[in-house]
Amino acid sequence: MFEIRVICDPADADHITEKLAQTFTTGPARQYPNRHNTERTRVYVTAEHRADTEAWPTPDEAYALAPSIISEIGWTASAAADKPFGHALGREFWLRKAAVLDRIALADEDAGIHGDASEAAAKAAQRLMDADNAAAACDPRRYVRQQYAHWAKHQ
Numbered sequence: 001m002f003e004i005r006v007i008c009d010p011a012d013a014d015h016i017t018e019k020l021a022q023t024f025t026t027g028p029a030r031q032y033p034n035r036h037n038t039e040r041t042r043v044y045v046t047a048e049h050r051a052d053t054e055a056w057p058t059p060d061e062a063y064a065l066a067p068s069i070i071s072e073i074g075w076t077a078s079a080a081a082d083k084p085f086g087h088a089l090g091r092e093f094w095l096r097k098a099a100v101l102d103r104i105a106l107a108d109e110d111a112g113i114h115g116d117a118s119e120a121a122a123k124a125a126q127r128l129m130d131a132d133n134a135a136a137a138c139d140p141r142r143y144v145r146q147q148y149a150h151w152a153k154h155q
Contacts, residue, residue, distance in 0.1 A: 063148065
């Protein structure tokens with residue numbers, strides 16, 4: 001549990017409180033006049049992180065719009081090769097790389113193959129989570145599926 005303090009225009013207080021309640025599990029908002037600027041108000045809200053309310057997509061749902069694995073391997077290899085040395089690869093690269101490795105690992109797991117694909121997929125997924133500053137409380141490969149499904153839907 002944590003407390004959020006917002007100093008804002010009194011007309012914005014209800015809107016801000018509503019948005020915080022959509023993002024966190026919140027207690028009642030407490031409003032007080034600002035001590036130094038009487039045209040502002042202080043809003044205090046006790047909050048907790050919400051449990052995952054959005055269902056994780058299944059692999060079939062997440063990768064429904066994905067190109068073939070071969071195509072994605074080609075894209076990631078080309079994207080990595082085309083980037084000048086020392087320049088950071090963008091989020092799309094890390095997302096697509098993690099997704100293709102997850103798809104390869106899923107195929108291996110379905111076939112009963114116990115190789116390095118699952119470990120590589122987990123490492124790539126963690127790399128994406130690190131790049132996104134995502135909470136470590138969720139399964140990294142599920143996170144990749146969620147993010148890929150969202151990205152593919154908005155392409």
